[in-house]
Amino acid sequence: AQANAAGLKIAIMPKAVNIGYFTAWNKGAQTACKEIKATCTYLGPTEATGPAQVQFINQVIQKKYDVLVISAADQNAIVPSLNKAKAAGIKIVTSDADVAATAASSRVVSVLPAASARIGTAEVDWIAAATGGKGKIAVLSAAATAANQNAWIAAMGPYLTSKYPNMSWVGGTVDKSTFYGDDDATKSTAQFDAILSQYPDVAGIISPTTVGVLAAAQEKKTKNASVKVTGLGLPSQMAPYIEDGTVEKVGLWNPIDLGYVAVYAGAAAKAGTFTGKVGSSFKAGKKSYSVVAGGIAYLGDPFTFDKSNIATFKAIY
Amino acid sequence: MNFLTRIRSSIGWDKGVGALLVLTIVIGSLVTPDFATTSNLGFVVQDIGEIMIIALPMTFLIIAGEIDLSVASALSLVSSSIGYSFAHGVPFGWALVIGILVGLATGALNGFLVNYLGLQSLAVTIGTMGLFRGLCFVLLGSNPVNQLPDFWTGLGINNIPGTFLPWSFLLIAPLVIIALILLHFTRIGRWTFAAGISSEAANFAGIPVKRFKFFMYVATGFMVSLAAIVYTLRFASASPDSAMGYELTTIAAVLFGGVSIAGGFGTMWGVIFSVIELGAIRSVLQLVNFSSNALQIVSGSLLLFSVAVPKVAEMLKARRETRVKTPTPSLTSSRSVE
Amino acid sequence: MEKVLEIRGAAKRFGGVQALVDANLTLYPREIHALLGENGAGKSTLLKTLAGVHKLDAGSITLFGKEFIANGTRGSLEQGIAVIYQEPNLFPDLTLAENVFIGRQLTHGKTVAWKEMAEQSAALFKRLGVPLDPSRRARGLSIADQQIVEIAKALSLSAKVIVMDEPTAALSANETERLFGVARSLREEGAALVFVSHRLDEVMALCDRVTIMRDGATVATAPIAEVDTDKIVKWMVGRELSDLFPKMKANIGETILKVENISREGQFEDISFEVKAGEIVGIAGLVGSGRSEVIRAIFGIDNYEKGSVTFLGKKMKKNRPNQAMQDGIALVPEDRRQQGLFMPVSITRNTSITLLKGVSKFGLLRKASETGITAEWSKKMQLKFNSLEDSVDRLSGGNQQKVVLAKWLSTKPKLLIIDEPTRGIDVGTKSEVHRFLSQEATKGLGILMISSELPEVLGMSDRVLVMREGRLVAHFNADQANPENVIAAASGASK
Amino acid sequence: MRNLLRIRELPIAVVLVAFFSIAALGNHQLFSFSGLHDLLFGSSIICLLVSAETLIIVMKHIDLSIGSTIGFASYIIGKNASNGHGLLYCLLLGIIFGLAVGAVNGLLVAYFKLPSLVVTLGTLYLVRGLFNQVAGGDFINSDKVPHVLSFMASHTFAKIPYLFIVAFVLALIVGFYMRNFRSGRDLYAIGSNLPAAYLAGIKVEKRTFWAFTAAGGIAGLGGALLIARFGQAQANSGLGIELGVVAACVVGGVAIAGGIGTVFGAIIGALLLQTIVLALGALGVSQFWQGVVNGALLIAAISLDKVLSSRSQRTQIMRVSE
Numbered sequence A: 001a002q003a004n005a006a007g008l009k010i011a012i013m014p015k016a017v018n019i020g021y022f023t024a025w026n027k028g029a030q031t032a033c034k035e036i037k038a039t040c041t042y043l044g045p046t047e048a049t050g051p052a053q054v055q056f057i058n059q060v061i062q063k064k065y066d067v068l069v070i071s072a073a074d075q076n077a078i079v080p081s082l083n084k085a086k087a088a089g090i091k092i093v094t095s096d097a098d099v100a101a102t103a104a105s106s107r108v109v110s111v112l113p114a115a116s117a118r119i120g121t122a123e124v125d126w127i128a129a130a131t132g133g134k135g136k137i138a139v140l141s142a143a144a145t146a147a148n149q150n151a152w153i154a155a156m157g158p159y160l161t162s163k164y165p166n167m168s169w170v171g172g173t174v175d176k177s178t179f180y181g182d183d184d185a186t187k188s189t190a191q192f193d194a195i196l197s198q199y200p201d202v203a204g205i206i207s208p209t210t211v212g213v214l215a216a217a218q219e220k221k222t223k224n225a226s227v228k229v230t231g232l233g234l235p236s237q238m239a240p241y242i243e244d245g246t247v248e249k250v251g252l253w254n255p256i257d258l259g260y261v262a263v264y265a266g267a268a269a270k271a272g273t274f275t276g277k278v279g280s281s282f283k284a285g286k287k288s289y290s291v292v293a294g295g296i297a298y299l300g301d302p303f304t305f306d307k308s309n310i311a312t313f314k315a316i317y
Numbered sequence B: 001m002n003f004l005t006r007i008r009s010s011i012g013w014d015k016g017v018g019a020l021l022v023l024t025i026v027i028g029s030l031v032t033p034d035f036a037t038t039s040n041l042g043f044v045v046q047d048i049g050e051i052m053i054i055a056l057p058m059t060f061l062i063i064a065g066e067i068d069l070s071v072a073s074a075l076s077l078v079s080s081s082i083g084y085s086f087a088h089g090v091p092f093g094w095a096l097v098i099g100i101l102v103g104l105a106t107g108a109l110n111g112f113l114v115n116y117l118g119l120q121s122l123a124v125t126i127g128t129m130g131l132f133r134g135l136c137f138v139l140l141g142s143n144p145v146n147q148l149p150d151f152w153t154g155l156g157i158n159n160i161p162g163t164f165l166p167w168s169f170l171l172i173a174p175l176v177i178i179a180l181i182l183l184h185f186t187r188i189g190r191w192t193f194a195a196g197i198s199s200e201a202a203n204f205a206g207i208p209v210k211r212f213k214f215f216m217y218v219a220t221g222f223m224v225s226l227a228a229i230v231y232t233l234r235f236a237s238a239s240p241d242s243a244m245g246y247e248l249t250t251i252a253a254v255l256f257g258g259v260s261i262a263g264g265f266g267t268m269w270g271v272i273f274s275v276i277e278l279g280a281i282r283s284v285l286q287l288v289n290f291s292s293n294a295l296q297i298v299s300g301s302l303l304l305f306s307v308a309v310p311k312v313a314e315m316l317k318a319r320r321e322t323r324v325k326t327p328t329p330s331l332t333s334s335r336s337v338e
Numbered sequence C: 001m002e003k004v005l006e007i008r009g010a011a012k013r014f015g016g017v018q019a020l021v022d023a024n025l026t027l028y029p030r031e032i033h034a035l036l037g038e039n040g041a042g043k044s045t046l047l048k049t050l051a052g053v054h055k056l057d058a059g060s061i062t063l064f065g066k067e068f069i070a071n072g073t074r075g076s077l078e079q080g081i082a083v084i085y086q087e088p089n090l091f092p093d094l095t096l097a098e099n100v101f102i103g104r105q106l107t108h109g110k111t112v113a114w115k116e117m118a119e120q121s122a123a124l125f126k127r128l129g130v131p132l133d134p135s136r137r138a139r140g141l142s143i144a145d146q147q148i149v150e151i152a153k154a155l156s157l158s159a160k161v162i163v164m165d166e167p168t169a170a171l172s173a174n175e176t177e178r179l180f181g182v183a184r185s186l187r188e189e190g191a192a193l194v195f196v197s198h199r200l201d202e203v204m205a206l207c208d209r210v211t212i213m214r215d216g217a218t219v220a221t222a223p224i225a226e227v228d229t230d231k232i233v234k235w236m237v238g239r240e241l242s243d244l245f246p247k248m249k250a251n252i253g254e255t256i257l258k259v260e261n262i263s264r265e266g267q268f269e270d271i272s273f274e275v276k277a278g279e280i281v282g283i284a285g286l287v288g289s290g291r292s293e294v295i296r297a298i299f300g301i302d303n304y305e306k307g308s309v310t311f312l313g314k315k316m317k318k319n320r321p322n323q324a325m326q327d328g329i330a331l332v333p334e335d336r337r338q339q340g341l342f343m344p345v346s347i348t349r350n351t352s353i354t355l356l357k358g359v360s361k362f363g364l365l366r367k368a369s370e371t372g373i374t375a376e377w378s379k380k381m382q383l384k385f386n387s388l389e390d391s392v393d394r395l396s397g398g399n400q401q402k403v404v405l406a407k408w409l410s411t412k413p414k415l416l417i418i419d420e421p422t423r424g425i426d427v428g429t430k431s432e433v434h435r436f437l438s439q440e441a442t443k444g445l446g447i448l449m450i451s452s453e454l455p456e457v458l459g460m461s462d463r464v465l466v467m468r469e470g471r472l473v474a475h476f477n478a479d480q481a482n483p484e485n486v487i488a489a490a491s492g493a494s495k
Numbered sequence D: 001m002r003n004l005l006r007i008r009e010l011p012i013a014v015v016l017v018a019f020f021s022i023a024a025l026g027n028h029q030l031f032s033f034s035g036l037h038d039l040l041f042g043s044s045i046i047c048l049l050v051s052a053e054t055l056i057i058v059m060k061h062i063d064l065s066i067g068s069t070i071g072f073a074s075y076i077i078g079k080n081a082s083n084g085h086g087l088l089y090c091l092l093l094g095i096i097f098g099l100a101v102g103a104v105n106g107l108l109v110a111y112f113k114l115p116s117l118v119v120t121l122g123t124l125y126l127v128r129g130l131f132n133q134v135a136g137g138d139f140i141n142s143d144k145v146p147h148v149l150s151f152m153a154s155h156t157f158a159k160i161p162y163l164f165i166v167a168f169v170l171a172l173i174v175g176f177y178m179r180n181f182r183s184g185r186d187l188y189a190i191g192s193n194l195p196a197a198y199l200a201g202i203k204v205e206k207r208t209f210w211a212f213t214a215a216g217g218i219a220g221l222g223g224a225l226l227i228a229r230f231g232q233a234q235a236n237s238g239l240g241i242e243l244g245v246v247a248a249c250v251v252g253g254v255a256i257a258g259g260i261g262t263v264f265g266a267i268i269g270a271l272l273l274q275t276i277v278l279a280l281g282a283l284g285v286s287q288f289w290q291g292v293v294n295g296a297l298l299i300a301a302i303s304l305d306k307v308l309s310s311r312s313q314r315t316q317i318m319r320v321s322e
């Protein structure tokens, strides 16, 4: 049965407002809210830091929201506040970015696109396809402290070695081949340049963050560099580069779905129909999601976007 | 005449901020029932804690005609050092001691460069800002430290039993009172003002200006390390990207409190009110669901008002009295004449 | 003859100070006009109104028969008035050539003509007899050289009215002679010059007419040929000179300060002398002879390389003004506004800054005892003020000096070092200050006094030391010292 | 020779060349055209903004608002372009916006005599807040960037990136103005000795006002470069860039104490900082250490400048006394 959650107050908190990715994420959340007749408020800081988010979590506690759907800007710093919110009876669902595994008890469930390992290995497959399965590659990540990215990157290392014997990391290991652009266009661009000048023979760059992959694509285009670029990018932002062939393929889950499902999970938890225990499940729209180890519900494998489908997706998110 | 001066000096901007704070509290309580609650008060206190701690020495520095842009990076470095030591097996209590030593060292470095090498504090601390932040990443890289001992993080997170006040209040309140007394009721305070008005005249009045300012930077390092401890415990983790942007927030708060960027003038009251006011107004705006963008706009406008209002009042008064040209205030206090 | 300039009934007030009351000045073409008066008589203020710095409260100024338009400093320049201020106003970071032409740089079309500027300023420097490099920056220039640049700047204007406020104060005899040559040739070219100086012999040698001011008013104007120095002094001072220096007999005690062979590179060399309790030791010398530098070193503001300072039998540490203060040395510096006072701050705060330990209890300042001590001293010093909470920049120069004195004497020092005790102070206050110093000396205070005013040094001192170019060159007891031998020693002229 | 030694920019230029050469020995890539291209291209935005900041710092003021201004301007340009307006129109809007912010700063600093640090810190927040409010999560995509701009970003003239040429030409103009126009010289006089500037009849308020306004205008123009360079504009564009600009100026010998420094020096400063970034990367220094080295070098540069300037001062005094 469709959850009826009329009157439920739900807070939707991105890492930072004013970011296109989270605008899309919020779009899904709002759709779900309409369906279940809850009122959803989109709120959050302008800068993606834990302490800034904490101020808004306090607001959520103070205003006695029923549910908090949050993308964790810092996997540790917000945990104490989440625990307070939990103690105040607020059901918390992390979506898009989770808290540290050691703090999993602070939320009901985490709605994530796909297992970290899947996202990491998929990106390796994409770059391998682009470089023809050989050559040296590097990673252009977000902040050094970005938990999601770190988990994905950790999965890339062993996978590359085992699956693609003709490929290797520019710095020997994945750690030494990872550069941090801090999710900032300027810094990401500078780090892209640094990779190129430090490793002129680099064949491919994976950028598992929308800001980074965009900067990489733009810089590859302006410099007419031969290095292959892939990663996680919003189709609407990446479309020009895919259409003109700068980038063959990027992938991403659907952030709209991510927000959509998270709201359902939160509402179900509040209604008491969903516990968040491993094996339990909840319905979001037509689909049902069940919780796996770590208290996580996955959306499924990431989508990939290339010339064939970019036109469709760029209009959506 | 005498009467007029008295009136003028009694309506300084610092008291204006106090009035604004009262106004904010009154309006806040009227527009939202969530504002004037004990739990919200607890949040506000916790929220402004670190900024308050750093704003105290920053007030001394700015009144003395100097500035420190490296405080946020130094805070992060202290926090990272604590995290690093703890992660490498140092008992947490000792890790805190190491953190304080690191904090003192950051202050000593700034103090040395500014006072003994005679470099401009604005330029120097832009440099040390980058340096300290870099060291944070060298220490922790992409591995923030969590799972700190529950006893300690409890102090950072929980309230004092039976109250709505966080434990950090027990640290911050005395610090605020000490700073207030130091600045306005002791020799140290007088020296601070003297150094800011004219470091040359201060020197001639037998004040060891260099050593004094050096000590002031070291004290800033110490206060930063206390703020770092509060920060680390409150967020139950140590991360190299801690306290991003706190330097400008702190300086903005001090200036909004009526402290003159040129040095020599300002009150601790003004700064204390200002830090609380900024916390309170943020809370009110958030509780009535203003976006965080509006918050930035309000901060910027308040800052401009804080300098413009007293100045306009002064200009109006000057127009009535005389017509003597005063030189434009500039970035730094001391003019380098031959 | 047509008048170049006529100032009538000028009045100007600064806060509590009536700087000008009824000042009059008339200038004719082709004359060098001396403007004389005691410190604080209002000379600089009068000239600054011509420069467009101040606006008169009352009075009229006529320039070439037309009303002078007070329109800022630029306005004055455009009306043909060039001013050399008492204190040089150079831009330390700009070249000398540019300093000369600042604000009206020579141009080719729109752009600055650097080469021409350098050439022309080099020519001006040459004319003044000081071959400065026009392409060097002004930072680090000696006061004398700064003054030369200021003079070159005024010359470059080819103005009709050239005002020089004590241009020779920092110049050597040679440079002064050159300047006079230039002034005379300007006179030949048709300019009118106003010349302020405290050196009467210069005035007699150079000027055509003289105007004398006292307490903000013009007291006399006369052709130089009709006056002599005695008459001028009488007009300036308005009373007998001896009134000014009420020196009392003091019992001279033990040696308290012993300075042995101290040197500081480029400033002074091999200075040795002693000061005894109850004794007033005067140091005479030309401006720039390094007197201030010596006492700064003694007090610990500056370092010194060689030698030692012993105070009350204890060898003083270098560079520790705080220590010197606690040991009982007080220093009243020469530059009251920059070094002596915190101008925007109250009388109380200024007075108590040296006493903070004394007025504290358990480390906390006690406002009552702070105000008490300030009130007590302001009474002792006969300070004129509205409220002790008024900022000192509202006080007159003399009263400001009294605050500085109060601030130091209240520390109950054993040795008072005082640099130019009465610079810029009006006549009445001046004798009060002198009386006060004398009085303190009788109570056993040792005083080391620097003064550029010969009568003051001679009238007040038990012993007179003379410095020239960073060295102690002469030493006189009060009965031996007279204007001739002190000036001869200070200027290096052989008798 | 003596004149050569007096050029303030010389030591820092020598350091730049030395650093670049040493780094190039360790990594040949750096010493190639592409290395040079990276250097010029990567620093072009900062190089443009130092022209603005030098105007201000030389007067002993500071402008912290340029980061917010350039960001908002880039968005204004991008937004209007995506709405189908022509490049010139968009450019003009961006520049006018910059001029407006600069004029507000200038008005408050010059005529209200408010301290520039506080004023521009205020406008930094204010403009960024307005920008966030207007832009929200909006994103200007690279295909919406005016074609001329994206062409300039990806092409070179005689191997020199167009963006750098724009920055350099502007620097030449500003530098020439500051060196050779009376009103430009006034800026130095104001920063060198303010009371004396009043006495010399310099129109202090007017110059200050227009310098701030011009700095804003340059930041507005910079918006075009920013969107060209990164092919995007969004609410955090240009965030925090001001400190890098101030750092470049300081390293390039533009003294915070006012009165000293040239745009040319500031450009060298910007290039040096960029070289450090590139060189440390190229030499394989970990990114984590780069921040440390960068900060340390900045401090070293300021100290060196202090030592050099105090020594030249000392020799001058000695020359006079003989």
Ligand SMILES: Nc1ncnc2c1ncn2[C@@H]1O[C@H](COP(=O)(O)OP(=O)(O)OP(=O)(O)O)[C@@H](O)[C@H]1O
Binding pocket: C014, C015, C017, C018, C019, C037, C038, C039, C040, C041, C042, C043, C044, C045, C046, C086, C396, C397, C398, C423, C424, C425, C426
């Ligand atoms: N800007 C000012 N503010 C307040 N008082 C002032 C100001 N300028 C001058 N005075 C006061 O006005 C009086 C006249 O000063 P002025 O400088 O004109 O004297 P002077 O004749 O030039 O003396 P000297 O020979 O020492 O240069 C003094 O009491 C001085 O303290």
Ligand SMILES: Nc1ncnc2c1ncn2[C@@H]1O[C@H](COP(=O)(O)OP(=O)(O)OP(=O)(O)O)[C@@H](O)[C@H]1O
Binding pocket: C142, C143, C266, C267, C285, C286, C287, C288, C289, C290, C291, C292, C293, C334, C450, C451, C452, D317, D320, D321
């Ligand atoms: N011959 C010289 N060459 C270079 N610099 C000099 C020379 N003589 C003095 N100076 C410098 O010029 C300045 C002049 O000092 P100042 O006029 O205070 O000397 P003073 O003897 O104390 O005079 P006053 O009696 O006016 O106080 C000092 O900074 C000193 O270092």
Ligand SMILES: [Mg+2]
Binding pocket: C043, C044, C045, C086, C165
């Ligand atoms: Mg005078």
Ligand SMILES: [Mg+2]
Binding pocket: C288, C291, C292, C293, C334
């Ligand atoms: Mg002197």
